[in-house]
Amino acid sequence: MKDRQCLYFGIFQLIMWAGVANGEFYSSVDSMHELAQVEEELLNATRSYLESQQKQLDFYRRYVEQLKREHEWATTQSKLDEYLGHPLHAFRLIKRLVQDWDALILEPIVDNDAREEFSAHVEALGTVFGYPDQSELQGAVKGLARLQAVYNLTASHLADGVINGVSYGSDLRWRECYEIGVQLFDLGEYQRSLEWLQVAVMLLQNSPEKEEDVEHYLSDIREYASMANFELGNPKKAGILLNQILESQPTHSAQQTRKYLESRALGKIDQETNPTWLANYTMLCQGRRLPEERSADPLKCYLDGKRHAYFTLAPLQVEPVHLDPDINVYHGMLSANQILSILDEAEKMQMFRSAVSGNGGNSTVKDLRVSQQTWLDYKSAVMKSVGRINELVSGFDMAGAEYMQVANYGVGGQYEPHPDYFGVNLPVEFKGDRISTSMFYLSDVEQGGYTVFPKLNVFLPPVSGALVMWHNLHRSLDVDARTLHAGCPVIVGSKRIGNIWVHSGYQEFRRPCHLTSDSYKSAGYQN
Known part of the structure; x- marks a missing residue:
């Protein structure tokens, strides 16, 4: 579009120049000479325009x-669900839909009938399905930063597509690493931003594909790195980076950046106070228990066919993972077909961002819980079966049960440590507090996504079809404060x-x- 505007402007200028200078063209050969010059300029401008359009078309074709x-x-070598479950794939997909398609295709594409049809189709897709926005891109970047923080993953390994020693063949390009660094800077994650900016510089300098104007891109990265260093309390390093830019590009915007930083007082770096559960939480999420004295015999799996006659022929497969409070995993509670039916029902419902419950049942969306959810009643055949299973295993009356909450955790999806009870200010529709939790695993998770109990030194990897209670x-x-638990971020x-x-x-x-209160036994765990 820009080339065409330049072309039209050039033609207009040439015609105006020829007309003003000579008035008529047909009455003078000399004027025709001048008109020939106009045509030659028109041909040159048209040739340049067509060449630029061909380059654009070639770029679109390659893209x-x-x-x-x-x-x-x-879709052929891997299941789509597994592909989208990889955090780098998910980030790139969101980035393409937030930035690349608009900046690389939609804006510069030729304005003609084909474009009008294409634009109408794109608009219709947006109306039906919707498109991610800038906040979605930031959400994906937050997910990557969360994975780094909890699992001690380096930016360079993530950029190479290597997660916990496993290579997924999904490396990032320098532009994508740069974008992650910029987004993290905007989010105030300055140290993490520097890591990604450094990786972007390394990839750009070692790129096998020859980039045009490499120095310009390096300067942009260094400018952000200088601001991140300043925010981290290192103005000297920030000045060195800005000087490196201005030595080769004196008119670069780094001039304004330097003036801005010089006008600002160096802020005091806030020392964040980590919550008491953080160390235990991150260690358990990594599949490592804290050292402890084990005086009791180790817990052993067993079959239970006496809990109810329903389990006589097919006993419960019980894996006790903690005593007092009791936490048990019941394996093989749901079949693959039952899980598929539950997920089909959930898909028909409107999935929405999970929120965090507050006083009186009021809920707000926060980053400490990153997932989407919906609720299923117990009217369908499969949900009647699920309700029956829960009643027989727990021994509780399902008249006091909430609908099943089906949740899906995506890129870096998590739920930080929290209790399931309310304690005070119960929602008005509740008949008592939440006495028990039954968590059905509806999928396996390739990496991450453990359920952990930071106060009990327990971590549980998701096993499809199992029930944790x-x-x-x-x-x-x-309330039993020892039951504080969390859903660790999903890695892959x-x-x-x-x-x-x-x-x-x-x-x-x-x-x-009991005749006497049993809550005093856990007094040492109450915070």
Whole structure:
């Protein structure tokens, strides 16, 4: 479009010049000479325009072919769900839809009938499906930063597509690393931003593809790196980087950046106070337990066919993982077909961003919980079966149960340590607090996504079809603070779970209290 505007402007100027100088063309050969000059300039301008358009078309063709190969690879060599479960693939997909398609294709494409049809199609797709926006891109970048923080992953390894020693063949280009660095800077993650900017410089300098105007790109990266250093309390390093830019490019915007930084007082770096659970949380998420004295015998798996007659012929496969409070994993509770039916029902419902419950049941969206969810009642055949299973295993009356919450965790999806009970200010519709949690794993997760209990030194990898169950309240109905738990960030894969919370209001005869309160036993764990 810009080339065409330049062409039209050039033609207009030439015609105006010829007309003003000579008035008529046909009445004088000399004027025809001048008109021939106009045509020659028109031909040259048209040739340049067509050449530039051909370059654009070649670029579009290469870009589309590249994406086509990636989509074919995702759908033929791998399952699409596994492909989208990889955090780098997810980031690149969101980045393309937020930035690349608009900047590289939609804006510069030729304005003609084909473009009008193309634009109408793009607009229709946006109306039907919607497009991610800048906040979506920031969300994906936050997910990558979260993975780095919890799992001690370096920017260089992530850029190479290597996660915990496993290579996924999905390396990032320097532009993508630069974009991650910029987004992290905007989010105030200055140290993490520097890591990605440094990787971008390394990839740009060692790129096998010859980039035009490499120095210009390096200067842009260094300018952001200088600002990140300044924010981290290192103005000397910031000045060195700006000087490196201005030595070769005296008119670069780094001049304004230097003036801006010089006008600012060096801020005091805030020392964030980490929550008490953080160290245990990150270690458990990495699959490492804290050292502890084990005086009791190790827990062993067993078969339980006596809990209910329903399990006589097919006993429960019980894996006890903690005693007092009891946390048990029941394997093989849901078949692959049952899981598929549950996920099909969830897909028909409107999935929405998970929120964090507050006083009185009010909920807000926060980064400490990154997932999407929906709720399923127990009317369908498969959900009746799920409700029946939960009642028989837990021993609780399902009249006091909430609908099953089906949740899906995507890029860096997590739920930081939290209790499932409310304690005070119960929602008005609740009949008692959440006495128990039943968490059905509806998928395996290739890497990450553990369920951890930071106060109990327990981590559980998701196993499709398994059920994890624990009590959130003592028999006295006092809250059990030891049950603080979390869903670790998903590194690679897609985590799907189904939660059922049962309320205490209907369970007086299912789990009666003792003559003396049992909550004092856990006093040492209360915070």
